[in-house]
Structure formats: C-alpha cells, structure tokens
Amino acid sequence: MTRSLLSAFALSVATLAAAPAFAADDLCAANLQKIDDTMVTVAPSNPALEKTMRQQIDAAKADQAKGDTKACIASTGKILTQLDNFTKKGGAAGN
Template sequence: MKRSVMFLLASLVATPLFAADDLCTVNLKKLSDYKATASTLGQPLLDQIRDTRIEAQKAQAAGDTQKCISLTNKALQDVVNSQKGH
C-alpha cells in the first residue's frame, strides 16, 4: 500500500514538471515558426526573436525551464503586439 501511495504522489509531483518542459518546447517551436514567416515581421524583431530563442534554448539545456518559459512567453507577446501594431 505504501508503494502505491508513494508512486501516486511521485507521479503527481512530476506531472507539472513535464508540462512546464513541454510549454518551453512548444514556445520554442512557435518562435521558430515565426522566424520562418519572416516576411510579416520586421528585421529588428526577428533579431530579437533569434536572440531570445538562443537564450531560451540555453536555459532549457541548463534545466532552467521557468527561465525558458519566461523568455519565450515575452518574445511571443512581442510578436503578437507587433502584429497588432503596438
């Protein structure tokens, strides 16, 4: 019984970590996709996206998922704002 409870608790604790890592990966993919559609974005923003993507990939490789998510969320928001004309 103790093993079952411990396994259940361990899986519940680990689930958010996998979800966070997935969000980092998804956001990095979105940034790569924006780079592929460069004609709709200006060069300064493309440079900023590239630099942020590189920094986020380094954070992900170092195991700092929260930093990766924070960086990519900000870059994605910048893209959305530029498309709205802000």
C-alpha cells in the same frame, strides 16, 4: 493486500509530484515551437526584427539546455508577446 495498496499509493504520489516539472518542460518546448513557427512568416518581412528576436530566442534555448525551465518560460513568454504585438500591428507578411 495492504502492501500493494501502499505501493500503488506511493507510485501515484510520485507521479503527481513529478507532473509539474514535466508540464513546465513541455511549456518551454511548446513556446519555443510557437516562436519558431511564427518566425517562419515574420522574419522574411522584417530582417531587423528577426535579428533582435534571434538573440532572445537563442538565450531562451540556452536556458532550456541548462535546464532552467523557469527562465525559459519567462523568456519565451516575452518573445511571444512581442511577436503577437508585431503581428497585430500588421507587421507580418500577409497582414
């Protein structure tokens, strides 16, 4: 009985320790998906912005591919802020 409880406890600790890494990967991927979704509407209305954003997006995707989740999250956060500022100013199609 004690052995199974210790095994269950060890498994729980291991799962909880790994959770932040999975969450960070998910945030990186989620941010990239939000960016891609936003670019579908923003890019046609502003090719210059699309070119500037594309360089940053490619860099963030390269960070993700290297496994540098912190850099990916930092980059995508900046990109999302820039896109949000652009769309709030009425730069996106339909605004």
